[in-house]
Amino acid sequence: MSSPPLRIVRVLSAPPEEIFDAWLDAASLAVWMAPGDVERSTVEVDPRVGGRFRIVMKAPRGDHEHTGEYLVLERPRRLVFTWTSEATHGRSTTVSIELRPHGKGETELTLVHEGLPAETAEDHRSGWGDILRKQDAHVGERRGR
C-alpha cells in the first residue's frame, strides 16, 4: 500500500546539465541537502547505476541518515534513485527526477516521490489536488517573472 505519488514541478535557474550534476556531486549536495537546523551534511556518492549514496544531515539533536541506490542515470534528462530514511520508516521509496530545458538557460524539474506509505481516505484526496494547484500557480508565477 502506498500513497499517491508526491509530485513537484519547479523551474530552476540553470540548464539541465548543471542541475543534473548538482544531484550527483558530493560537494554540491553537502550544501543544498542541509535543511533547517542542519549545520552541514556529509555526503558519499557513487554515481553509477547500482551505485549507492549516503547523506548524513548533522543536526543539533542528532544525525539524520538518508541512503539509496541509483537506478537510472541519463544525463541530463532523467535520474531515478531509491530513498530510505527515518522519515520513510526505513522503507525503500523511489525518487524520479525529470529535467527539461526551459526558457533561456533554465530547467523545468519534475520530482516524483513514490512509495511513501500514506494512503488517505477519499475526501482527503482533495487536499492533494489543492496543493498541486498551488504548485502550478507557483510555477506560473516564476515563469511570469
Place this chain on the structure above:
Amino acid sequence: MVEYSEARLSRTFAALADPTRRAILARLKQGSLTVGEIAEPFAISLNAVSKHLKLLERAQLLRREVRGREHYCSLDAAPIGVAEQWANGYREFWETRLDALDQLVTARRKARGDKGAR
C-alpha cells in the same frame, strides 16, 4: 521535520490498507451507524465486519458508543490528518531542498559572471 509516533502511523496505514475498511470509513462520513447498518451492504459475515471495526477502533479511526442495546460507530478522521501531515512533510522537505538547489546554482552562475544569471 515533525516527528510522529511510528506505531500510530503504522496502525493508521494498516487500517487504511484494506478496501473493506476504507468502504466502512466512507459510509461513516455520513454520520454514525449501528454495527448492523454498517454490515448491510457488505457480502461478508457480521463477525468479519466486527473484526474490521475492532481494527479501525484500535487505529483510533472509529469511535464506538453504546446506546441501549446498540453499538453506534462514528468516524474519527484525526489519524488520517496526521498521516497526511506526515506525507506533506516530504513535500515541504523537497520544496525547501529545491529552493536551496536553485540558490546554489544561481550563486555559481553569478560568480562565473554568466549572462542571464539572476
